Amino acid sequence: MFRYSNTDWDSIGEWSLIEMLPDEVLIAIFKYLPLDCLLVCENVSQRWKRLARDTAVWRCIYLTYSAKHDKVKESQKTLQVIGTHSECIHNLKLQYIHTYSSIRMLLEKCDNIFSLDLCMCRIEKEFERDVEKWSNLKKLSLKNCVFYPSDGDLIIQYDKFKGLNTLELPEFGLSRANCNTLLDLKHLCHIEIEKIKNLGTEYIMQLILSKQNILVTFHIYGGDDVNDECLILLSKCPLLQGLSIIHCENLKDEGILALGNLKVIEQLQISNNERFSEASLLKTFGSPSMVKLNRLSLAKIKNVTPAVVDCISEYYKNLKCLALYQCPRIVNSDYEKQLRAKFRKIGVVLY
Structure with missing residues (x-):
């Protein structure tokens, strides 16, 4: 542990003391910050920007975008974050989006999704291919979604996601055509x-x-x-x-x-x-x-x-x-x- 006399403390200053903290300590602190505060911290220095965008920090951040009218303000903030931090986003929830093209526009910007939650959304056949880009996917939730066309089915090969530990599905998404792909998932x-x-x-x-x-x-x-x-x-x-x-x-x-x-x-x-x-x-x-x-x-x-x-x-x-x-x-x-x-x-x- 470092020891300083009173004179040493005065000469070092509070800011220098904070800068002396190792990376892992600052990352641990950043994990507890609200997203708005974290984004402000990025502007402090290049070092803070790098640490504030660390994967360990963003694994703790869950972004939600909702198309409901009473969620416009929060959703606009989410859109801004997707636009500026798409590579950082690991946990994303989309709600009440009734056109798959809109869902796709949001998802195609995010390459590092670990947890994807679609709720009350319309999903189309293209999602089978779109979801494959996230090979590190750990959670997939499609609860209360609808599938179009209604007489079809979503056939995802789940064994492509070796780290998948959570799967939540509506009345589609699992059938005899793909159910065996769950059997070899060691973390599900x-x-x-x-x-x-x-x-x-x-x-x-x-x-x-x-x-x-x-x-x-x-x-x-x-x-x-x-x-x-x-x-x-x-x-x-x-x-x-x-x-x-x-x-x-x-x-x-x-x-x-x-x-x-x-x-x-x-x-x-x-x-x-x-x-x-x-x-x-x-x-x-x-x-x-x-x-x-x-x-x-x-x-x-x-x-x-x-x-x-x-x-x-x-x-x-x-x-x-x-x-x-x-x-x-x-x-x-x-x-x-x-x-x-x-x-x-x-x-x-x-x-």
Whole structure:
């Protein structure tokens, strides 16, 4: 550590002391600055400009452009940054853009995208080729987008993105034509494909097995594709924190009981089932393993009873949200009136 007398401090000056900081310290400071402040720092000196544009700094910056009228001011700032710092941008979110030519105009300027999030946008077939330019892509989210033409499909070869760890898709983007390209991705641990149907049970099991040791988030449609064996495989995922299965009509007690083995699960959504028995639900949600659960949705589950809900209230002290949407033995019952008092500190959704 440097030591100076009072005279030394006076002669050095505050600015010189800042300049003495090593590059890695300044970069660490720049990571915490708002974008507006960071852009100002670029004008201080050539050294600061170089450090303020460092990849480590811009990996922490998420730019959003929205075509909504109430976001004009913020989006204009984003356009300016894209124009002056296109080579620095790593994380970009585009919203409510309904012409793909406009999306393409923004994307073609950015060569170093790591995270791309398109929300409520219109995507066309050209996106298959356009996305290939970002070989270092780690996250691709197309949630709530629409595809044109509507009778076509987006067939991206995902195995071209070796570092991809997050994939979020709407009802298109994954089919039997390209689903196998996910199997060899060694870092893909967040998968949200809950609107995609007809992938087949065998494929779903292959997908789970290929990611069993790394899977953190798994959202899937369910239906005929997901059976009890799939849930047994999921129960053996040691890192699984978020699980959502929208249609569970085919699942039986063996499957729901297996979920009681999930030790780090924090968010669980199970919907549409008439086969789970009250006894299996009691045993599952009486499991000491799932104590980290903070969000639970049991929508349209026939045998969710007051006893099951009492069990949930007793075991899950970290619960922040509970959805019992249209559970027939809870909704419009005398017990419904007790729920608000029982879960006074959290949100309860019934309708």
